[in-house]
Amino acid sequence: MLILAGRRLASMILIMIVISILLFLAFEGDKLALAARVLGQYSTMEGRLQWLEVNGYNRPLVVRYVSWLFGFFTGDWKVSAQFNRPVLEFLAPRLANTAILGLCVFLLTAVISLILGVLSGINEGGLRDRIISVISVVTTSFPEFAMGTFLVAIFVFWLDWLPGSSSFNNGFSWIELILPVSVLVIFNFGYYTRMTRASMAEVMTSQYVRTAVLKGLPFKQVVIKHALRNALIAPFTVMILQLNYLLSGIVVTEVFFAYDGFAKAMYDAALFGDTYVVSACAMVAVFVAVLSQFISDVGYTYLNPRIRFA
């Protein structure tokens, strides 16, 4: 276990360093354009050059990178060019927003897909299974912005029940959270439903379930006591991997609903060329990706008695 954790940690740090170097190289090209975006298009050339000098952008790339890397590990994440604020202070509330959105989506997706997956996996090939399978393919086929368009057209423009943007201008409100959460849940639950279904269907054909049925246990008890525990291992570990997507993969949904989250901040910063913010975001994203992979691996080992006692 410790060796696994150590190897994961080493490869994560290596990947983080390579990605941050690539990002610094990628945004190196248009420093003057960055100064022009910060100071406005009518700023003078001297002003732009001075801004670069004062903010340390004229130092050699290697020096800037090393100073950023050192600062990153000691908690000084530099200053955002776009907002002229410390990156950490700027990102924290956005991470919190994304955490709220992500948690709601994660919990709803988990509940819906586990219930539907188990219901269809119990009786593979039956009518209920076919209906649930078709629904889960259909819903995954709607890209987030298309589903967003449909929901906005129905619930905002036609019925006028919900607000069309979720920017929390008047403070946090649950009602603004409904549309983005629905879009993401609808887009995601199909995949996990199919995963659960496959796992459940496999368990239902296993010998210990057949034994349990043959020795006369009620079907309900067989499903809950014998089948479920084993069927949920695989989907649960896969669902943990979803955390990575919920942090950085939901750019479109956040942009669509003007939701002030982490993914949108990263997207805006990349458009602006705000190297320090993009790099910091990428580091957080890679960290969460590797962490969720690790939790998923450990969870699989822990939940599966065949591996735990081996």
Place this chain on the structure above:
Amino acid sequence: MTATSVQATEMPRRPHRFIRFLKSLALLRESYIGMFGAVLVLFWIAMALGADLMPLRDPLAQSAPDLLKPAFSPSPDGGLYWLGTDDRGRDILSRLIHGSRLVLFWSILATVVAYAVGMMLGVMAGYRGGWWDEIISFIGNVFLSFPPMVLFLVILTNFGPNSRLGQYIASLGFGGTVVSGVIIIVAITFGAAPQVARIVRGLVLDLKTRDYIAAAEVRGESPLYIMLVELLPNARGPLIVDACLRLGYVIIAIAVLGFLSLGLPPPDPDWGKMIAEVRGFGAMASNAMIWPAVAISSLVLGLNLLADGVREISLRD
């Protein structure tokens, strides 16, 4: 020895590859879901191929009096705007059908390029092993660890229309659509090829222990021959299903880029961009927003159902 060779020539000839391919397609009849998917996909392919043959209005022609008209509203030329008009009075039906050509062309090309690169890398990593595997897998992991949108943006800002690559393609005499299209292909390849490589590598690791690979090695075939002729064709089964699904993802990715105005340049009728262009008009634009969303959802749905049908049939035998 001679007897066997004579016997071999008298065997009934195997039908041509293409006939066998058609026969395997006919198997799809057994899966209603797969059939429905195939119909949806074929519908859009027919639309893309026949766009010029249909009596449609010019997809780029603007009409100042007819802004954001609802579906079935009369047009000044005496006909109907079947699906209404967008914020510049352009016919939505015509833009959707002409747009299907752009969507299918660029997404298929991008998928093919990503597959070619991914398969080469995957088969190298799987067959050669050792350092080849370590290096290719590490590079793949780096690109897979990038948040996808940041990867796209880095590539688009560094190789975009204003970059040296963009300028070079433009200097060859290509228009803005081709310049942006090539850059989209580069971005999609960086995003998708590592995933393809990972799948192919896994398949190859399994296949290379088979006897026919050992036989080819003993025959003295070159590694290139073994990779291209022995390994890849035998890995095709799972790859066909994956390619169907991945084409759907690529279509979504291109539409997302269009939606974020990073894709094909205006006035091209890109489905994602069509939604983004009218979004600012709020409730007035709900008709103009819905149709491109319907179009892209139906195409992706078709591909997903087709992949499902193919998988169902391939599992059966």
